[in-house]
Amino acid sequence: MTPHHPVPALPHEGLIAVIAPAGPAPLDTEKAIQWMRARGHELRIFPGVYEKDGYLAGPDEIRLNDLHAAFADPEINAIICLRGGYGTPRLLDRIDFDLIRRNPKPFVGYSDITALHLAISRYAGFVTFHGPLLNADLLGDKEPPTVTSFFSLLRGQLKAGDVLSHPAAYPLTTVEPGIAHGRLLGGNLSMIAATMGTPYQIDAEGVILFIEDVNEPLYRIDRLLTQLRLAGTLAKLRGVLVGDVAGVDVEALNRLLKQTFAPLRIPVLSGWRSGHCDPNLTLPMGALVTLDAGEKKLMLEQDVVVSL
CATH class of the missing domain: 3.40.50.10740 (Murein tetrapeptidase LD-carboxypeptidase, N-terminal domain)
Structure with missing residues (x-):
């Protein structure tokens, strides 16, 4: 890739x-x-x-x-x-x-x-x-x-090979274990769905999908994920990193994630504090990363900035 x-x-x-x-x-x-x-x-x-x-x-x-x-x-x-x-x-x-x-x-x-x-x-x-x-x-x-x-x-203080830190106060959940390598890409789930069918839709081939959202009840999250599944987007993924889905019960969300992604046999890690939440951690979109859902780690596989 x-x-x-x-x-x-x-x-x-x-x-x-x-x-x-x-x-x-x-x-x-x-x-x-x-x-x-x-x-x-x-x-x-x-x-x-x-x-x-x-x-x-x-x-x-x-x-x-x-x-x-x-x-x-x-x-x-x-x-x-x-x-x-x-x-x-x-x-x-x-x-x-x-x-x-x-x-x-x-x-x-x-x-x-x-x-x-x-x-x-x-x-x-x-x-x-x-x-x-x-x-x-x-x-x-x-x-x-x-x-x-x-x-x-x-500022480039994190380099290829570094693990992105996540505060211990906010435990992560392994929805599906496994290790995946790919480009991290995504963001707000509603916006990812809104661009489907346009020239600006996500290029999901070989991607580790990051998703987050706010003000969307569980059934709407289900609907958005189902749209991506029916569009063939989810079948192209190598892994999934789920950020904050504000306002949705965490256990119910993880059940939905398991239903959605278990048939694809790809690693899924949930609970990453990025999005409409506090703290809101920065993620490099488009960067090559390794997702180890079992060990609950996300590691950079490339430098995301370079000093001139």
Whole structure:
């Protein structure tokens, strides 16, 4: 399997862009700037962050222009999204993926931002990061592993062969034991399903699928997984890593996961604290990893960033 390209590491005192490709949220600009300065970085906040158009953070054109400008600007070392919500899929068929491919850099977000992780994976071929949003996570006083995980991956402190740490306070569950090697890809389950049948759907061949969700009762999770099964997506997978599925009973969820994945005879590990949860750990999308569901470990098989 061809690995996705690593991206340039976030350097010491590197500049981080803030964009809002999905929904709006009020931003305490001074708090955001001081928070990031305290950790050695400056912020460049793009115009769409201060826009609001109903449930969107400004008109499509502004959100699209911010996305393009953040990637194109050579001074910017990483990009973090303000929030999720909804709106990212509206941009997909207007994105200049040649521009993005020519300007790889760490791109971070989750929830609705999953649409961009899938699209960049398919059309630009470099690693992105399913990780904290600026408002809800970094400025939201989430547990320390949220910030530690974010910076350790973006700064290159974790290398090929390293095991991604998971807080012992949140035990993981082996749904199906086994070891799998593949590209880690996925994100929000509802968004993965919403892009099926489009040119931006997940390329699942040889993938270790990561899924998480929020505000979806168990029967809807069942429906979404069944959609992926009927589409032939699940049959292509090598393994599954399940993140937080907020609001769903854990035992009931694990029963559903066993029903869904046991016939495929692939390893499934559940309970990874990534997504709409606290802490919210960062995961490298598109990176080659090894999932050992029995030992409850996830190990990097490639460097996800490179120092220039």
